[in-house]
Amino acid sequence: MTRPQADVRRIRRHWHVLCERIGNRYAGTPREQAAADYVEGEFKALGLAEVRQFRFEFPGWDFSRCGLRIGRGRKMRRVSTAVPMEYSVGTRRGGARGSVVYLQGGSKVDLDRDLRGKVGLLIGSLALGDPATKQRIVESGMTALIAVDSRIPFDWKVPIGAAPQWTLGYDVPTCCVPYMEAVRIVRDLPQSAHYDVKTRAFPAASQVVVGEVAGTEHANQVVMVSGHHDCVRGNVGADDNASGVVATMELARLFSRRRPKRTIRFVSFGVEERLSVGAYLYMRSLPAREAGKIVLACNLDSVASHVGQDVVTVTGSPALERLVRRHWERRRHPVRIDRAVTPYSDHFPFNIAGAPSLWLSRPSMTSSGYWTLHSEHDNLDNVCPNVLARTVDSVYAALSEVATASRLPFPRKISPALAAEVRRLAKSAYHHPWSAKRFDYERFK
């Protein structure tokens, strides 16, 4: 219908800079900073107001050497796809060894047995955010744990992320192997494992880039548009989440030529991959009055895979859901709209602060997963500029209405059932409130 607003040439250029010129943007590294500087430069060139970087300290983490060997008797083979879980401690001198025990998904029954001196293997989500599970593992006496990110059922390397606040006091050296590797290990039991790794944790710095177009009438009502510029180790994060940052820059360009009634704030977060550390600390840095001005958090994360299904997760009111449906339908843009709460991207800290949100994403598997997730396949070959341009256009249309309506077209409210779920997840998944300053670095000494 209307001519495309998003500029595919600019989209390609931003992607090229973030993923090829800069490359891997692992949290706390100079390349993460370089990506932030690029976004800041773009915001300034567009003439946005209040452009700045909010800098914060967080627990950095790194490893050197990581060797996992599996086998029987003297016939041990090296698992080249093994990587330590983020924030895992290292092994003692000589490494950790033991016979492998299959712990399935790590339920209470799986963990309630004599595991002293053993190496556990857990396929399922390692629920370190759950204090009871964490305690069971710590007290089990296992010498090491092998875990699998079961969302990604392939044979390539996928590091498991962790939130710093989940891992306080967690001292079992933990590594990750691909799903298919875990299948081979379990199939060939009994087996023993030898795991040797050196890790360290240290105070590191990251940043949130902010810029805005001030509202002409309701400047105190702020619509936030965001992505995150950091990515996991071992890839260039073209989809997760250069795609969201590129979309944010394109939306900033489109709105920079307008005079909206409400303020639109464009944000690129750091350290999302450890459970939105940057977004959380930025939200917590705002005085309550400032946080209360945010009327909508529109967050884009992993939105550009070739094969996929666009999903907008609405954490808000039925009126907000209708607004999204209306604009996507008007543009004949196929989308699945979910009314739900999800704590796994940068909109969630703003839900904690009471703001409704839209989370835009594009699962590339029918199970709602992402086949490239956190692997080397998350590169420029596997993202599509036209897919991204279409999403930018739909978001632009919807947010134009939000920014220019004389009355906000939805309440700054999250429906009661969803709000209860936000409160529950804030406590459980987020351990809210937590402070990066209280991280226990001693564990790594």
Ligand SMILES: [Zn+2]
């Ligand atoms: Zn992401």
